[in-house]
Amino acid sequence: MKRITLPLAISLLLLAVYGAVKLFKPDLIASSLSKVLLAALLAVFSVALVRAISFVLFDVVFRKRKSREAPALLRVLLNIVLYSVFFLIIYRVALEKELGGFEFVATSTVVSVIIGLALQDTLGNFFAGLSIHVEQPFHILDAIRIESIIGRVEAVTWRTTTVRTNNNTVVIFPNSKVAKETLEVYRLNNLNRHILLVPAPYAIPPQRVISLLRDAVANIANVAREKTPIIRIGNYADSSIVYEVLYWVKDYMWVPDIDAQIRQHMWYIYRRNEIDIPFPVRHVLLEQQEPAIKREGADYDRVIDSVEIFAPLTADEKAAVARSAVKSVYAPGELILRRGDPGDSMFIIYRGNVEVRLPSHDGHAQQVAELKPGSFFGEMALLTGEPRTADVISLSEVETLEIRKGVLQQLLENNAELAEALSHKITERQSRLDEYARAIPEEEKRVKAQTIRRRIQRFFGLD
Numbered sequence: 001m002k003r004i005t006l007p008l009a010i011s012l013l014l015l016a017v018y019g020a021v022k023l024f025k026p027d028l029i030a031s032s033l034s035k036v037l038l039a040a041l042l043a044v045f046s047v048a049l050v051r052a053i054s055f056v057l058f059d060v061v062f063r064k065r066k067s068r069e070a071p072a073l074l075r076v077l078l079n080i081v082l083y084s085v086f087f088l089i090i091y092r093v094a095l096e097k098e099l100g101g102f103e104f105v106a107t108s109t110v111v112s113v114i115i116g117l118a119l120q121d122t123l124g125n126f127f128a129g130l131s132i133h134v135e136q137p138f139h140i141l142d143a144i145r146i147e148s149i150i151g152r153v154e155a156v157t158w159r160t161t162t163v164r165t166n167n168n169t170v171v172i173f174p175n176s177k178v179a180k181e182t183l184e185v186y187r188l189n190n191l192n193r194h195i196l197l198v199p200a201p202y203a204i205p206p207q208r209v210i211s212l213l214r215d216a217v218a219n220i221a222n223v224a225r226e227k228t229p230i231i232r233i234g235n236y237a238d239s240s241i242v243y244e245v246l247y248w249v250k251d252y253m254w255v256p257d258i259d260a261q262i263r264q265h266m267w268y269i270y271r272r273n274e275i276d277i278p279f280p281v282r283h284v285l286l287e288q289q290e291p292a293i294k295r296e297g298a299d300y301d302r303v304i305d306s307v308e309i310f311a312p313l314t315a316d317e318k319a320a321v322a323r324s325a326v327k328s329v330y331a332p333g334e335l336i337l338r339r340g341d342p343g344d345s346m347f348i349i350y351r352g353n354v355e356v357r358l359p360s361h362d363g364h365a366q367q368v369a370e371l372k373p374g375s376f377f378g379e380m381a382l383l384t385g386e387p388r389t390a391d392v393i394s395l396s397e398v399e400t401l402e403i404r405k406g407v408l409q410q411l412l413e414n415n416a417e418l419a420e421a422l423s424h425k426i427t428e429r430q431s432r433l434d435e436y437a438r439a440i441p442e443e444e445k446r447v448k449a450q451t452i453r454r455r456i457q458r459f460f461g462l463d
């Protein structure tokens with residue numbers, strides 16, 4: 001309001017001065033001094049008028065209709081037009097200068113042609129920029145695709161639109177190009193869907209591949225949790241079935257990272273399940289075998305030897321465990337065990353670290369423990385027959401030795417101490433899990449250990 005009232009007050013003051021001059025010194029009215037006074041009066045008044053028109057048009061009408069701020073560029077444009085009109089009026093009325101009709105038309109036509117030709121591109125960009133400001137097809141920080149370039153919008157000026165690509169390069173598009181091209185806009189915080197294509201061999205049943213790929217997408221950072229990823233067959237290609245992994249992402253600029261993570265998880269999952277990544281088959285097949293991951297029995301023996309609860313086992317029994325264990329490698333960040341799943345095997349960490357996680361009351365996962373090489377996990381569901389009690393996630397590349405139910409059963413039959421040690425460990429871990437809900441008294445822990453032990457014996461038919 002002050003922006004309008006101030007020039008209005010000044011123009012009233014000038015009007016008073018002008019009136020006084022006209023009243024008391026009428027002879028001065030004809031002089032050029034009074035013309036200048038009148039021109040100044042009109043000029044200041046036109047400032048108030050332009051600001052009032054701009055206020056009504058943009059701050060009242062535009063805001064009411066569109067429920068947002070009017071673009072600055074539009075305000076500037078209107079100001080230029082109105083001030084030009086007022087300038088011509090003041091020029092004619094106050095200073096009594098006139099451009100003759102022919103002179104005016106000729107001059108304005110010539111000037112328009114010259115300006116039009118000289119500023120053809122600039123004006124094109126300007127008006128395209130204007131339409132981008134008014135329509136707002138995208139906002140700052142949205143990701144857009146123009147031609148083959150995907151980038152995050154950093155700025156839109158009256159001439160250009162600037163985007164930053166994932167290579168951290170800045171691409172500047174003239175607005176006329178942005179207005180002409182077909183744009184793909186991935187709004188920030190919108191659930192943008194993306195499809196990653198993943199090949200799998202024809203020989204593996206789709207249900208199995210779909211379940212494995214579901215595991216590969218689980219727990220990947222920046223995949224929107226609001227929608228569950230969908231895995232489906234996309235195509236029967238020459239040398240593989242191509243699966244589509246559909247996931248949603250709120251910031252589209254993360255897509256290349258997420259795709260890379262899924263592909264990495266997929267490699268490990270395929271390797272663990274002895275699935276080859278399909279490659280194009282030609283008549284002449286030159287295959288170079290990838291070097292197998294180094295697996296030396298002696299190392300596995302050493303890690304089995306370091307597991308505390310296996311202390312009562314004989315050397316032969318330990319060697320048998322090392323031999324029969326299924327060796328698997330997990331990528332960093334993979335969900336190895338999921339809370340609530342059934343489980344009939346336990347794992348010994350050969351290398352790498354894992355974390356045991358529980359969802360907390362506020363919905364965020366909470367770390368219960370970090371386990372290192374020589375530690376074991378998965379024994380609780382295996383020994384009690386209950387579902388998995390927590391999520392177990394790899395923190396680095398992790399190699400595990402998986403001990404199946406049958407192998408453990410044999411060990412338990414021959415070693416009462418092993419059952420004892422395991423039931424104590426389970427009680428200890430269970431108590432820690434329960435601490436999240438409430439503290440458990442010592443007596444209750446002792447009773448619980450006995451119950452767990454009985455449950456283990458019943459589950460393995462040892463009583």
Ligand code: CMP
Nearest residue numbers: 369377378379380381388389390429432
């Ligand atoms: P299981 O319930 O089969 O699957 C999740 C595993 O997380 C569980 O077995 C234990 O091996 C492990 N776990 C649960 N709670 C703890 C804890 N407090 N400390 C260490 N490991 C745990």
